[in-house]
Amino acid sequence: MGEDAESPKINHTFLRDYVTEADVISTVEFNQTGDLLATGDKGGRVVIFQRETEPKGEFEEAGEVGDSGEYNVYSTFQSHEPDFDYLKSLEIEEKINKIRWLPQQNAAHFLLSTNDKTVKLWKVSERDKRPEGYNLKDEEGRIKDVSTITSLRVPVLKPTDLMVEVRPRRVFANGHTYHINSISVNSDGETYLSADDLRINMWHLDITDRSFNIVDIKPANMEDLTEVITAAEFHPHHCHLFVYSSSKGTLRLCDMRASALCDKHTKLFEEPEDPGSRSFFSEIISSVSDVKFSHNGRYLLTRDYLTAKVWDLNMDKGPVETYQVHEYLRSKLCSLYENDCIFDKFECVWNSSDSVIMTGAYNSFFRMFDRETGRGVTLEAWRENSKPRAVLRTRRVYTGGKRRRGDVGVDSLDFTKKILHMAWHPAENIIAIAATNNLYIFQDRVNPDAQTQ
Numbered sequence: 001m002g003e004d005a006e007s008p009k010i011n012h013t014f015l016r017d018y019v020t021e022a023d024v025i026s027t028v029e030f031n032q033t034g035d036l037l038a039t040g041d042k043g044g045r046v047v048i049f050q051r052e053t054e055p056k057g058e059f060e061e062a063g064e065v066g067d068s069g070e071y072n073v074y075s076t077f078q079s080h081e082p083d084f085d086y087l088k089s090l091e092i093e094e095k096i097n098k099i100r101w102l103p104q105q106n107a108a109h110f111l112l113s114t115n116d117k118t119v120k121l122w123k124v125s126e127r128d129k130r131p132e133g134y135n136l137k138d139e140e141g142r143i144k145d146v147s148t149i150t151s152l153r154v155p156v157l158k159p160t161d162l163m164v165e166v167r168p169r170r171v172f173a174n175g176h177t178y179h180i181n182s183i184s185v186n187s188d189g190e191t192y193l194s195a196d197d198l199r200i201n202m203w204h205l206d207i208t209d210r211s212f213n214i215v216d217i218k219p220a221n222m223e224d225l226t227e228v229i230t231a232a233e234f235h236p237h238h239c240h241l242f243v244y245s246s247s248k249g250t251l252r253l254c255d256m257r258a259s260a261l262c263d264k265h266t267k268l269f270e271e272p273e274d275p276g277s278r279s280f281f282s283e284i285i286s287s288v289s290d291v292k293f294s295h296n297g298r299y300l301l302t303r304d305y306l307t308a309k310v311w312d313l314n315m316d317k318g319p320v321e322t323y324q325v326h327e328y329l330r331s332k333l334c335s336l337y338e339n340d341c342i343f344d345k346f347e348c349v350w351n352s353s354d355s356v357i358m359t360g361a362y363n364s365f366f367r368m369f370d371r372e373t374g375r376g377v378t379l380e381a382w383r384e385n386s387k388p389r390a391v392l393r394t395r396r397v398y399t400g401g402k403r404r405r406g407d408v409g410v411d412s413l414d415f416t417k418k419i420l421h422m423a424w425h426p427a428e429n430i431i432a433i434a435a436t437n438n439l440y441i442f443q444d445r446v447n448p449d450a451q452t453q
């Protein structure tokens with residue numbers, strides 16, 4: 001994968017002209033088949049997009065593959081509302097922190113969404129028929145006088161316009177004192193975990209009034225607090241394993257078979273720090289903002305402020321791969337600290353075959369790294385490239401040497417345009433990128449067998 005490789009083409013773009021804080025996308029997630037894509041925003045809304053299955057005639061006439069990857073709005077609903085904690089006199093934002101889909105068991109779809117305090121389970125279903133011919137109701141739905149009923153009839157289902165219904169099925173509240181940063185559905189399909197700064201709880205999907213605390217790192221005296229939990233995720237295949245990351249840059253793999261309370265980890269993954277490179281910002285930039293298991297369950301992908309790292313579960317001495325996302329920012333840490341950008345939490349994702357990783361950067365840039373060659377490429381999500389089927393061009397940040405046409409200088413980067421949230425289709429080369437209040441969907445149609453560049 002190099003600078004001259006074929007780039008992905010824009011599949012679909014959802015742009016909003018007027019930016020309000022409530023419209024900023026805060027999470028993106030494909031379901032297990034990739035046919036549905038859900039986004040959550042700071043206004044507490046969830047928007048679900050559905051993939052079209054029928055090819056479009058215009059592409060068939062041109063002798064090209066149909067645009068079967070196009071996603072259109074399927075349903076929109078308000079998941080969370082702003083709340084107020086009267087005991088602590090704190091406002092609880094409606095912002096959606098995470099969305100996780102449950103494995104599909106029937107025609108309906110289920111997803112979990114969470115804000116800082118409350119997790120909700122939603123059922124998404126379709127209805128294209130309605131019953132008619134009630135005995136005890138008239139056509140307007142009013143109850144009939146029983147004395148006027150002289151015969152019985154069998155109600156029938158008649159076709160009607162397709163309706164997508166989204167209903168809340170469970171509300172999991174009062175489980176966290178601190179802000180929830182992660183939820184992860186277990187491979188057993190019955191439980192999930194939710195993590196905040198100091199605790200991780202495990203819930204059963206059918207029980208809302210209690211959860212089981214499996215990790216608690218809160219010290220007896222809060223003045224002794226040295227680290228917080230930043231992310232947590234279940235293993236994709238083993239229901240007893242989960243991992244959580246910390247603000248100190250460490251990963252802890254826990255096995256629930258060893259102990260009910262997993263305060264003692266099974267494995268600790270950390271990279272020894274070079275004393276010669278230590279600075280005031282070392283601890284801040286080493287904080288892990290996201291951790292993801294690979295699809296095969298063998299590796300862990302993490303993101304800290306400057307790098308993305310791949311860890312082997314069988315090797316806890318350090319990462320097996322380290323990728324520099326934007327090393328050119330190391331000289332800008334002081335100004336990034338002053339404008340709070342140094343605390344931005346970037347996500348990272350694997351492609352379907354675990355051969356390519358992706359993560360975000362500033363200036364609407366996002367980065368992809370080929371694990372086989374170690375080479376990376378920088379792409380840009382912005383409005384000028386938002387025409388359908390437009391080919392993305394690679395971008396480069398100028399840090400010295402020969403300057404190419406189109407290079408962006410480090411001092412010219414726009415730090416307000418940040419790519420924090422993204423998702424990769426579970427089986428195909430389709431990616432979803434959240435850029436502030438815009439959602440970009442890119443698809444590689446050049447070579448179906450090649451990885452997205």
